[in-house]
Amino acid sequence: MKILLHISYLGTNYCGYQIQKNAITVQQVLCEAAERVFGVRCDVTGCSRTDSGVHANDFCAAVSEQGKSGLVTSIPTNKIPLAFTAVLPTDVSVWGAEEVDDGFHPRYDVKYKEYVYMIYNRAVPSPFLADRSWHYPRALDDDTVARMNEAAQRFVGTHDFASYMAAGSDIKETVRTVRAAEVYREGDTVIFKVSADGFLYNMVRIFTGTLIAVAEGKLSPEDIDAVTDAKDRRLAGITAPAKGLYLNRVVYN
Amino acid sequence: MKILLHISYLGTNYCGYQIQKNAITVQQVLCEAAERVFGVRCDVTGCSRTDSGVHANDFCAAVSEQGKSGLVTSIPTNKIPLAFTAVLPTDVSVWGAEEVDDGFHPRYDVKYKEYVYMIYNRAVPSPFLADRSWHYPRALDDDTVARMNEAAQRFVGTHDFASYMAAGSDIKETVRTVRAAEVYREGDTVIFKVSADGFLYNMVRIFTGTLIAVAEGKLSPEDIDAVTDAKDRRLAGITAPAKGLYLNRVVYN
Numbered sequence: 231m232k233i234l235l236h237i238s239y240l241g242t243n244y245c246g247y248q249i250q251k252n253a254i255t256v257q258q259v260l261c262e263a264a265e266r267v268f269g270v271r272c273d274v275t276g277c278s279r280t281d282s283g284v285h286a287n288d289f290c291a292a293v294s295e296q297g298k299s300g301l302v303t304s305i306p307t308n309k310i311p312l313a314f315t316a317v318l319p320t321d322v323s324v325w326g327a328e329e330v331d332d333g334f335h336p337r338y339d340v341k342y343k344e345y346v347y348m349i350y351n352r353a354v355p356s357p358f359l360a361d362r363s364w365h366y367p368r369a370l371d372d373d374t375v376a377r378m379n380e381a382a383q384r385f386v387g388t389h390d391f392a393s394y395m396a397a398g399s400d401i402k403e404t405v406r407t408v409r410a411a412e413v414y415r416e417g418d419t420v421i422f423k424v425s426a427d428g429f430l431y432n433m434v435r436i437f438t439g440t441l442i443a444v445a446e447g448k449l450s451p452e453d454i455d456a457v458t459d460a461k462d463r464r465l466a467g468i469t470a471p472a473k474g475l476y477l478n479r480v481v482y483n
Numbered sequence: 484m485k486i487l488l489h490i491s492y493l494g495t496n497y498c499g500y501q502i503q504k505n506a507i508t509v510q511q512v513l514c515e516a517a518e519r520v521f522g523v524r525c526d527v528t529g530c531s532r533t534d535s536g537v538h539a540n541d542f543c544a545a546v547s548e549q550g551k552s553g554l555v556t557s558i559p560t561n562k563i564p565l566a567f568t569a570v571l572p573t574d575v576s577v578w579g580a581e582e583v584d585d586g587f588h589p590r591y592d593v594k595y596k597e598y599v600y601m602i603y604n605r606a607v608p609s610p611f612l613a614d615r616s617w618h619y620p621r622a623l624d625d626d627t628v629a630r631m632n633e634a635a636q637r638f639v640g641t642h643d644f645a646s647y648m649a650a651g652s653d654i655k656e657t658v659r660t661v662r663a664a665e666v667y668r669e670g671d672t673v674i675f676k677v678s679a680d681g682f683l684y685n686m687v688r689i690f691t692g693t694l695i696a697v698a699e700g701k702l703s704p705e706d707i708d709a710v711t712d713a714k715d716r717r718l719a720g721i722t723a724p725a726k727g728l729y730l731n732r733v734v735y736n
Binding site: 238239240285311312314315320321322323324325352353354355356357358360361362 | 491492493538564565567568573574575576577578605606607608609610611613614615
C-alpha cells in the first residue's frame with residue numbers, strides 16, 4: 231500500500247510544490263517530514279505542480295518508500311496526520327491520510343481538480359489577505375460579477391485552451407475539459423472557482439486575468455469564444471498573480 | 484480638527500501598538516506614514532494598547548500635528564486611506580478616515596470596545612491561521628460550546644474583574660462593565676466575542692482561558708460567579724495566547 235496524504239499549505243514561503251535545487255519547496259519539506267514519521271527515506275508524489283506562491287486547501291500526495299512502490303508502517307492511518315503535525319513547519323499541514331493501492335498514482339489517476347482564485351475587492355488592501363489574494367481596488371458591482379460569471383460559463387466544456395496557456399510552454403496537447411466554472415462574491419472577496427480534468431500552465435491565472443478584462447469592459451462575455459478559438463495567448467487577459475490561487479480539491483477515479 | 488483613522492493590522496510582526504525603544508510597533512509605523520502623508524511630524528494617538536502579536540480589524544487612532552491639538556491638511560478626507568496605502572507596509576492598512584474635533588480623545592472618549600478571540604478547533608492546525616488563532620485540537624462539540632457560552636454570560640454586567648487581570652498589574656480600579664459576551668462556532672473556528680466599556684490587562688485572554696477551563700470540565704458555568712467574586716487571578720483559567728485576539732470594533736460617545 232501507499233499512504234495518500236491530504237495537505238494544506240500556505241505557499242508564500244515556498245518555490246512551489248516540486249522539489250528543486252537551491253530553493254525550498256513543499257515537496258522537500260514533506261519528504262523530510264515523511265522520513266521522520268515513517269523512519270525510512272520516502273518518495274512523496276504530488277497530484278500537481280503548483281507555482282511559487284500558490285496555496286492549497288486539499289493537495290494530495292502519495293508516500294512510498296524511496297525507490298519502491300509501497301510503504302510498510304505500523305502507524306495507524308488515522309494517527310498519521312498528528313505524526314506529521316509534530317514535525318512539519320506551521321505553514322504546511324497534513325490533515326488527512328488514507329491507504330491506497332501500490333498502483334495508485336496521485337497525478338495520473340486524477341478525475342478532476344478544482345481551483346479557487348480569490349480577488350480581494352475593497353479600495354484598500356487587507357493586512358490579513360496580503361499574500362493570500364489579489365487586491366483589485368476598483369469596485370466589482372453585482373452586474374460586473376454577473377458578467378464575469380457569464381464569461382466563465384464559456385470556459386466550460388471540451389476546448390483547445392491554448393489561448394490560456396503561458397507563452398513558451400512546450401505542451402503540445404492543449405485540449406482540456408472544464409467541468410464547471412463560477413464567479414461569485416463572498417463579502418469583500420470575489421471568488422472564481424473552476425474544475426477541470428487537467429489544467430495547462432498558468433491556465434487558472436490567465437482565466438482570471440481574462441475575467442478581469444471582461445470586468446473592465448475590454449472583452450464582452452461573448453468575446454470569450456473568439457479568444458478561445460484563436461488559440462492565441464495574446465488575445466486573453468493578463469496572468470493574475472500567483473498569491474490569489476488555491477488548489478482547492480482533487481477528485482480521483 | 485483631528486483625523487480619526489480606522490486601521491486594521493496583522494499584529495504578528497509588531498511588539499504591540501504602543502511606541503517603544505528598540506522594537507517595531509504599529510504606532511511607530513503609523514507615525515512615519517502620517518509624516519509622509521501630511522508632510523509634517525505627527526502624533527498618532529491610539530484607542531488602546533494592544534499586546535505583541537494581537538491583531539485589529541478596526542483600531543482607531545487620531546492624528547494631529549506633533550505637539551498640537553489638531554492638524555491642517557489639504558487632502559480630502561476620503562482620499563486619506565489611499566494616501567496611507569501608498570506608504571504603509573502590507574500588514575497595516577488604513578481603510579477609513581473621518582474628521583473629529585480637536586478635543587476628541589481616541590482613548591478617553593471610547594463608549595465601548597469589542598474584542599474577538601478565535602479558537603481554531605480541528606485536530607491539526609491550519610497553515611492559514613497559524614499566527615491568527617489559538618489552535619485547540621480537542622473537539623469542542625455543540626454542547627461544550629453551549630456551556631462556554633453560558634459561562635460567558637456570567638461575565639456580563641458591572642463586576643470587579645480583578646480575577647481576570649494579569650498578575651502584577653498595578654491598576655487599582657478593577658471594576659468594568661461587560662455589555663455583551665457570546666461564544667459560537669463558525670466552521671472550524673470557535674469564536675468568543677466580548678464588548679465592555681474597558682478591559683483590564685489580558686482580560687479577554689484570561690476570559691478565554693477560563694472558558695476553555697469550562698470546556699474541559701475544570702469549571703462549571705455556575706463556578707464563574709465564585710471565580711469573579713474571589714478577585715483572585717489564580718482561580719481563573721490560563722491566559723490564552725495573544726495570536727488569537729482581535730480588537731474588532733470601537734464605539735465612541
